Amino acid sequence: MDFDLAKFRAEKGISLHEISTKLNIPEKFLLAIEELNFDELPAPIFAKSQIKKYCSFFDLEPSIILEKYEEYSKEKNISDEDESLESSESFFSNFASKFLERRITILLITIFSLIILSYLLFGGDDQKKDVSYIENISDDQEIINGELVAESAIEKDLKIPNNILEDQIAFDQDPDVPTIDIDFDRDDKKILSDDNVSEIEIIVQGESWVEIIDNEQILLFELLQTGLYEVTGYGPFKFKIGHSPSVKIYLNGKNIDFSETVSQYTDYAHFLFENGVVVELFKD
Structure with a gap:
């Protein structure tokens, strides 16, 4: 209930x-x-x-x-x-x-x-290789801002482009690449005078590194922009062209055909011009 x-x-x-x-x-x-x-x-x-x-x-x-x-x-x-x-x-x-x-x-x-x-x-192996590479650089070369530069370039505060460096290093290190020893002090060399001075004209369309050496004297060592450049010398002349398609060279008004010396990978050319003949110094 x-x-x-x-x-x-x-x-x-x-x-x-x-x-x-x-x-x-x-x-x-x-x-x-x-x-x-x-x-x-x-x-x-x-x-x-x-x-x-x-x-x-x-x-x-x-x-x-x-x-x-x-x-x-x-x-x-x-x-x-x-x-x-x-x-x-x-x-x-x-x-x-x-x-x-x-x-x-x-x-x-x-x-x-x-x-x-x-x-x-x-990880230290690569660093050791870099140190070894720097130690093996020849006396007339130095490293500036991570790039290989010759002493002559250091004096002028210039820097060589990478494409030239790659070919130049390969050329210097490859024992199978044929080289030509140029004897600028040979006895039968003519006495230099104003009569045998040669005029070199460089026409650049775009940009290219150009180096011209006359009897171990640097006539030109510069990164050139579009334009016309002139130098004079007695010869024989050694040329190094960073970007060959952009450059035409005339000696005393005559075009120098150096197409056979151009690297097929980097467009870099390295040749000697003597007695009207292009002598190949380097080619891939």
């Missing part, structure tokens, strides 16, 4: 304060029992005791309220178990996530360490 404790108490004309004083139960717990608000009650062992004492105060059977309390307890236990399960799942999920993050961090650190170790063990 269901009953309303609050209504029954009101009919008896007894206040919660009086009952609380007599039963030594806080008023808030008595009110919670009347309203079946079991969340406000203390631990189950105390809650059941208070329910029994309150019902006994009015000579009522507490079984109905106790049954409701048991139903509440079961539902609460199920809810607590679900929360516990969710908490466990959340814990393992967080643990797995942190574990994975640590593994990734360790892997990255390992890879980075291996890269540094590889560089320390093997």
